[in-house]
Amino acid sequence: MKINTKNVEVPEIDMTPMIDVVFQLIAFFMVITNFEQTQADERVKLPKDQLAKPAEVKREDKLTLNVGFKRDAEGNKQSEALVLLFGEDIPVLQMGPKLKQESKIYKQKGTDPKDVTIIIRADAEVPTGLVQELIKLAQEAEFEKFSLAATQISD
Amino acid sequence: MKFRRKGEQAKIESQMAPMIDVVFQLLIFFILTLKIIEPEGDFNVNLPISAPAQAETDRPLPDIKVRLIANDDGNLGQLVLGRRKLGTGDQAFELLNREILKMIGRPGNPLTKDIEVELDADYNLHYRYIVKGISACTGRLDPRTKKIVPYIEKIKFAPPHRPE
Numbered sequence: 001m002k003i004n005t006k007n008v009e010v011p012e013i014d015m016t017p018m019i020d021v022v023f024q025l026i027a028f029f030m031v032i033t034n035f036e037q038t039q040a041d042e043r044v045k046l047p048k049d050q051l052a053k054p055a056e057v058k059r060e061d062k063l064t065l066n067v068g069f070k071r072d073a074e075g076n077k078q079s080e081a082l083v084l085l086f087g088e089d090i091p092v093l094q095m096g097p098k099l100k101q102e103s104k105i106y107k108q109k110g111t112d113p114k115d116v117t118i119i120i121r122a123d124a125e126v127p128t129g130l131v132q133e134l135i136k137l138a139q140e141a142e143f144e145k146f147s148l149a150a151t152q153i154s155d
Numbered sequence: 156m157k158f159r160r161k162g163e164q165a166k167i168e169s170q171m172a173p174m175i176d177v178v179f180q181l182l183i184f185f186i187l188t189l190k191i192i193e194p195e196g197d198f199n200v201n202l203p204i205s206a207p208a209q210a211e212t213d214r215p216l217p218d219i220k221v222r223l224i225a226n227d228d229g230n231l232g233q234l235v236l237g238r239r240k241l242g243t244g245d246q247a248f249e250l251l252n253r254e255i256l257k258m259i260g261r262p263g264n265p266l267t268k269d270i271e272v273e274l275d276a277d278y279n280l281h282y283r284y285i286v287k288g289i290s291a292c293t294g295r296l297d298p299r300t301k302k303i304v305p306y307i308e309k310i311k312f313a314p315p316h317r318p319e
Contacts, residue, residue: 015171022178029185047283051290051303052196119197122282127229129278131285132315147197150286 041066041084047124052150059117063102063143067092067122067134081126083134092130099141113142121149198289200310219258219272219307221251221288225280234288245287252291255306262294262304275313 044066070079070089082089083098090098103113118138122131135146222235233240234247236254241247259267272292276285294305 015175019171019175019178022175022182026178026181026185029182029189033185033189046195047286049196049286049290050296051293052198052286053303054194054196121195124281124283124286125229126282127278128223128276128280128282128285129315129317131282132276132312133317135312136315146200148200148286148289149195149197150290152194152196 041068041121043071043084044068044121044123045125046121046149046151048153049150050153052152054152055147061106061111061116062119063116064119064121065095065134065138067120067126067131069123069125077125081123081130092134093137095134096137096140099138099143103141103143114144116143117145117147118143119147119149198286198293198310200289200312218311219255219270219292221272221274221292223274223276223280223284223288225277225284227279229279229281231280231284248287248291251288252295252306255292256295259306262306267307269309270307271309271311272307273311273313278316278318 045068066084067081068084069077069081072078079089081092083092083095085098106113106116118135120131120134131148138146220237222233223231224233224235226232231243231247233243234251235241236251239254241250241254255272256262259270274285274288274292276288289310292307292310294303294307296302297304
């Protein structure tokens with residue numbers, strides 16, 4: 001029997017549908033990717049509430065303070081309540097100098113600290129007293145506008 | 156000289172491999188950088204430090220005082236409106252919401268524009284209860300229109316009771 005070895009046809013794969021799908025996926029991910037630099041910290045588990053609504057007017061000057069805990073893999077608290085700010089973990093009661101420094105920076109930039117909104121993103125389990133202490137320290141650094149963040153729930 | 160005839164035109168084959176490489180790189184980049192963020196909102200509270208406390212007698216209506224008493228573990232032990240105990244749990248906050256509505260008469264009542272709610276919480280109370288308290292005082296969500304019906308906008312905190 002004669003076997004034809006030379007003229008084996010290489011099957012051509014039609015790439016068009018795959019490329020279509022891949023472009024669709026890229027377009028999807030590009031649209032839903034949030035490029036805005038958010039200052040949210042994933043370690044903070046915010047309380048949930050129905051009435052928490054996003055600000056109607058976009059705040060020009062805002063300073064986000066994430067208050068949370070260091071937790072282990074199972075979610076158990078491993079530290080006291082800390083302010084997680086720009087990669088630093090500072091105990092809440094030691095935030096005074098840092099807030100005064102921030103206030104000074106705003107003043108140097110020509111912004112009145114009174115016009116800056118402090119957004120407090122506190123973990124649901126943070127003691128309320130510490131949140132109040134943080135607000136007090138911010139008030140001493142001349143900040144006046146505060147906003148307490150929560151995750152929106154809808155039912 | 157030899158001219159190339161029409162039939163002999165070389166077929167230009169597009170190189171798909173580099174394009175597919177780049178496209179997959181892009182796809183992987185977007186997949187890895189994707190962060191699913193839950194929608195967030197916030198409650199505004201204005202707490203100027205220098206504003207002198209207005210005397211109770213100067214105001215037509217007194218402040219509403221809400222006390223949140225904590226258990227040792229930081230959970231809510233008792234919710235108190237004025238001197239009335241409202242209990243614990245979500246029902247207590249629903250009751251608070253209804254009582255606030257009774258006090259203001261109707262949502263958006265201009266006479267109650269100046270009323271303030273003072274939240275007085277124990278130091279170790281978990282922050283989630285303060286958010287629930289603020290939420291119960293500021294209004295409710297209309298189940299039909301899904302819009303917020305505002306009750307009281309001015310919320311303030313009593314000074315913290317730092318443990319000795």
